[in-house]
Amino acid sequence: MTQTLKRLLTGIDGLDALLKGGLVAGASYIVQGPPGAGKTILANQMACEHVRKGGRALVATLLSESHERLFQYLGTLDFFDPSMVGDQIQFVSAFDTLEQDGLDAVVRLLRQEISRHKASLLIVDGVLNARVHAETSLDTKKFVSALQGHAAFAGCTVLLLTSARLEEGSPEHTMVDGVIELGEQMVGSRAVRTIQLRKTRGSGALSGRHECLIDDTGVTVFPRLESLFAKPIGPCNAAASRISSGVSALDDMLDGGLSAASVTLLMGPSGIGKTSLGMAFLAASTPQAPGLHFGFYESPDRLHSKAALLGYDFAAMEQAQSLTLCWEPSTQVLLDQLGARLIEQVQATGAKRVLIDSLGALSRLATEPGRLNAFFRALTGELRARQVSVMLTWEMRDIFGAEISAPAPDLSSIVDNLVLMRFVEHDGTLRRMLSILKARDSDHDASLHELVIASTGITLRRAFEGTSGALSGTAVPQGSL
Numbered sequence: 226m227t228q229t230l231k232r233l234l235t236g237i238d239g240l241d242a243l244l245k246g247g248l249v250a251g252a253s254y255i256v257q258g259p260p261g262a263g264k265t266i267l268a269n270q271m272a273c274e275h276v277r278k279g280g281r282a283l284v285a286t287l288l289s290e291s292h293e294r295l296f297q298y299l300g301t302l303d304f305f306d307p308s309m310v311g312d313q314i315q316f317v318s319a320f321d322t323l324e325q326d327g328l329d330a331v332v333r334l335l336r337q338e339i340s341r342h343k344a345s346l347l348i349v350d351g352v353l354n355a356r357v358h359a360e361t362s363l364d365t366k367k368f369v370s371a372l373q374g375h376a377a378f379a380g381c382t383v384l385l386l387t388s389a390r391l392e393e394g395s396p397e398h399t400m401v402d403g404v405i406e407l408g409e410q411m412v413g414s415r416a417v418r419t420i421q422l423r424k425t426r427g428s429g430a431l432s433g434r435h436e437c438l439i440d441d442t443g444v445t446v447f448p449r450l451e452s453l454f455a456k457p458i459g460p461c462n463a464a465a466s467r468i469s470s471g472v473s474a475l476d477d478m479l480d481g482g483l484s485a486a487s488v489t490l491l492m493g494p495s496g497i498g499k500t501s502l503g504m505a506f507l508a509a510s511t512p513q514a515p516g517l518h519f520g521f522y523e524s525p526d527r528l529h530s531k532a533a534l535l536g537y538d539f540a541a542m543e544q545a546q547s548l549t550l551c552w553e554p555s556t557q558v559l560l561d562q563l564g565a566r567l568i569e570q571v572q573a574t575g576a577k578r579v580l581i582d583s584l585g586a587l588s589r590l591a592t593e594p595g596r597l598n599a600f601f602r603a604l605t606g607e608l609r610a611r612q613v614s615v616m617l618t619w620e621m622r623d624i625f626g627a628e629i630s631a632p633a634p635d636l637s638s639i640v641d642n643l644v645l646m647r648f649v650e651h652d653g654t655l656r657r658m659l660s661i662l663k664a665r666d667s668d669h670d671a672s673l674h675e676l677v678i679a680s681t682g683i684t685l686r687r688a689f690e691g692t693s694g695a696l697s698g699t700a701v702p703q704g705s706l
Contacts, residue, residue, distance in 0.1 A: 230249050230427060230428065231251075233275070234278065235248060235270075236274025238446065239435075239565075240444075240446045242431065242453060243431045244422070244430055245430055246428075251377050252402035253372075253376070253382070253402055253403075254384050254401055254403040254404065255385045255386075255387060255404045255405070256387075256406075256407065257390060257405070258406060258408055262407035263407050264407055266439060266444055267444045268386055269348075270443040271346070272348060273305060273309065273314070275346045276313040280345040280346055281314075281345055282315070282348065283314075283315050283344035284314060284317070284350070285316075286316075286349075286351055287331070287355055288350060288354065291318075301441070303442045303443065315338065317335075319335065328355060332375070335347070335349070340379065343379075346384070347382070347383045349383070349385050351386065352386060353389045356387075356389070366399075369385070369401070372385075373400065373401075385401065390406075398424065403428070404424040405422060406421045415557075417592055418437045418438055418439065420435050420436075420437045432452070434449075435449050435561070436449075436560070436561055447559055447562045447565055449596070449600075450564040450565070450607075451596065451603040457610035467485065468484075468514075468578075469509045470483050471504075471505035471509040472502065474685035474686070475685055477670070478669055478674070480670075483642065484666070485612070486614055487609075487641040487665070488605045488616075488640045489615065489616045490584075490617045490618075490643050491617065492619045492644065493621055494622075498678050500520075501683060502683060503580040503616050504539075505537075506580060507548060507578060508535075510577075514578065515548060515549065515578070516547065516576060516579070517548070517570055517574055518580050519579060520582040522586070525552055528550055534680060535680070536680060549570065549576065551566075553566065555587070555590060559590065560587060560592070561600075563587060564604055567579075568604075571608065571611060576613060577612060577613055577614060579616070580618075581618070583617070583619060584618065585620050598635055601636065601639055602639050617640070637663065641663075644659060645659070656675055657678070659673075659676045660672070672687060673687075674688060675688035
């Protein structure tokens, strides 16, 4: 019979997901990382959240920094409540004890404080100092073992904070149940904070390096989407049902519309009408099947104006709860942060139609471009499983030309429908062209159509018949070359 271990929730967004339910209650963990990585903030945030759930925390420091200075820094963060200090959270300085009497005296002090305070979470900051005062590695092991023993007897979970990057064979690593490593990497001129679970004894975890951030709310962890949704929430059971694309002529080209819970990619240069076609898709939303615009470049006010020019009243649709406009300026955000935000919005609004405008903005946030395919696959797979029909836009670099670039390798295998949009010079006029390159498991009209955008909406009509070279941007009569 499989035993379920009791968990202690950290209360930190994303971290409990990495730990698959939180810390193992009564276990001991090392939190390591260079100075400034966020160890002290992470630990104190855990302490405050633990107290809010009814626990009691003991925070001991082996460093010379005063508690008054620590409280000044913590006071700038939303999670910190000074009224907890001295009652539910006890802060103890063991620096003088360590300097004057050594490691054994520190153990005795902390054992007394655990018992007196009835602590269920012990945080020891400055473990590197304990290592310096240990004459041998065996002394370090004895110190950690003694702390673990007293804490475990009291039912207390232990966090040991150190600025040293301890290797797997270090005395501390061999003694503890888990290792949480914080770090930072430079991506161009941008610094990105990271977190990795290097050891989780007796517990599953989401492996690998994940991104996190520290702001006024404290630490927030964003698990890699492809690890968090390695298995979608459920199977896609959309069967063979169809939904409207929002443009009747495009529905005809697709043999009755888009397959429900499918993913459609609109590819084309700037100004071709990708967003307009996506807005037509959203305009078909209803209160029973709401829509969600998840965009990066245009504010809701601009979208209202743009929709009105096409004959759509997005403001009224928002009031009727048929549509939600989510604007996410992609300046200093993280890729997985946006992925998590999108899933949250879908869950909160019950959206069944989603327009992501555009994939290019998401792609530019990737610190590791090689994982984009896995990210998009996980994101679209999870949305399909939630019975969401998705439309994506991708801005191609060249306004004219036959070359077709994609936002990620093997993207065609991820999307169900691939729509190419191009500018074409024909009879001295610049016209918009649309063609369906792929429609998975569906008949479709592969002929070239002209896309016409007007105040009455969007229409498509057959065009460029009897010509060649339209995809290159210049349509000429066949046989003239």
